[in-house]
Amino acid sequence: MSDQPTTNDSAVDDVVHGERIVLNQLTKRYPGQKTAAVDDVSMEIPAGEIVMFVGPSGCGKTTTMKMINRLIEPTSGTITIGDEDVTDVNPDELRRRIGYVIQGAGLFPHYTVADNIAIVPKLLGWDKQRIADRVDELLDLVNLEPAQYRDRFPRELSGGQQQRVGVARALAADPPVLLMDEPFGAVDPITRQRLQDELLRLQEELRKTIVFVTHDFDEAVKLGDRIAILDVGSEIVQYDTPEAILAAPANEFVEGFVGHGAALKQLTLTRVRDVELHDAAVTHIGGDAQEAISQAQEFGRDWAIVLDEQERPQRWMSLRELARPGALRSVSRDPDLETISPASTLNDALDEMLTSSHGVVVVTGRRNKYQGVIRVETIMEAMQSLGSASSAPGSAEAVPS
């Protein structure tokens, strides 16, 4: 857990672009309802951190978040962003300074990708050239080739791509604060894991203040610098770092949320880059099959990974496949070959491992270059060291045998 991003005080090149948010005695009471939807919430969200709001549905976490950009007007209390009290400023102008990402992206279907991203810059009256440049820059940032995607309509994109455009749109005018309302709730698990990794990568560069609402505790542990666990009325039950919450849940409610398998959840705290990668038998398209076979036998493995000229993994090949004459002359990419990135968690790695048939999972870095593999043993070791480091209640029996 050495380089789990903590606060913004460390490295020199860390420029925090976010601003601090302070909620002071924030209350939302709907007419005709006895109890307040959000009851007297006070909290400070530090600049440049990702703060996760987690809680059961109906606990008021979304309401609390929507009061920050005043999509919901508070009944009482104040909101401060940076040094400015924004409780009474013009809400439309306020919202142009706060990025907003919602589930399913909420892209306008009759706008192209570029037009969607350009919405806030246009509202702010930027000139055309500046907007066009910014659109391309943002598409690059979220890993979508500008020339290819700029003029597409949202229905021509996959769910994950739409969500990326949604993030790009929220970042368009470079707001110091981002609000994200269950943004990855509607995509499949693999896409979700990728989007999460990408958000973390972006955040390393951007250092925005991000308020992220989710009902998925694993997501909160993975993404959050801090987690606020909320109960009905948006009561803050515990507000701390993921490590602290996992190690010492404040009460039974939090324990229920952390759930059993706290040790397994600790896996979400460890990134792939924090563990030592194993080597696998590696060969290249057009390489020497015999060498690959002997290398694999040295490792005591029945499989070798085939890379292309750019060191990108193509497929696993068994010793028997390699023994065929001309086995490496032309190798096509296995569409089912899943890889993970150094920002992925050990939990993601375990997921991939369980769905693949090789017992190992391939780690790739920049431009999908092969870096190594993670074995089950790596994960077991990590779990043991985590288990001994923290004596979270229930962790011992929670490890599935």
Next chain:
Amino acid sequence: MSVEDVDVDPASIDAGSIEAGAVIGGDPRPGRLRQLIQPVVCVLAVAACLAYTNSKELSTKEGLLANSELWDGFVRHLWLTVVAAVLVIVISVPLGVLLTRGPMRRYANVVLALAGFGQAAPAIGLVVLGALYFGVGVWPFIGALTVYGILPVVANVVAGLESVDPRLTEAGRGMGMSAFTVLRSVELPIAVPIMLTGVRTAVVLMCGTAAFGGFVGAGGLGALINTGIKLGENSLLVVGAVLIAALALLLDWIVRMVEISATPKGLA
């Protein structure tokens, strides 16, 4: 203004790009054949009528079949329909928008029910009532036509606006668009296809109903039918009925074309 720029300008979409759009979606537009045949049938029907009236010796009773009379009746009929349609749109769109805003929402059903009465009442009754209260003539008749055509348009404006995913309006507001900008740039463009379907229904209804104009002194092709009944001249009846039907089909086709070209690209 900035946001308008991204709206699809209906005039900028030519037939070519519509077809291209259909191809991208991989979904050939249904009823393409009908779109081609419909105007041809209309023109043929009109041509057949004209060939008939011009080939026969017109009796004194058949004075209305003279080319100039037919043309006047046609133009008048078209004018009655178009004026009523414009009035219907001018009334219905703001009304529909109002009925989908906040506190007014609860009156939507009441208003739609009232509009339903206008629709369900027999057209002839409505026209005669209009004539009784407001006198015989063009404007009371246009008033009656308008009442008759409001329901399908209001209903579809409401349905169209309600079909807009609430997350889109929330996303718009959340990015700092004003409520009016969201209406103009998001809700209305997305609702346009459904709204225009209502307009098309109304126009066809009103074109047919405009035939009653002949009974209350408002003119139009209905005069052929009225005179045909009174004098027992079948030639007048048939030519009047065919021309009105052809005009209604032609208007249906025109609005359909507008519908297709006004549908924003990006909506399937």
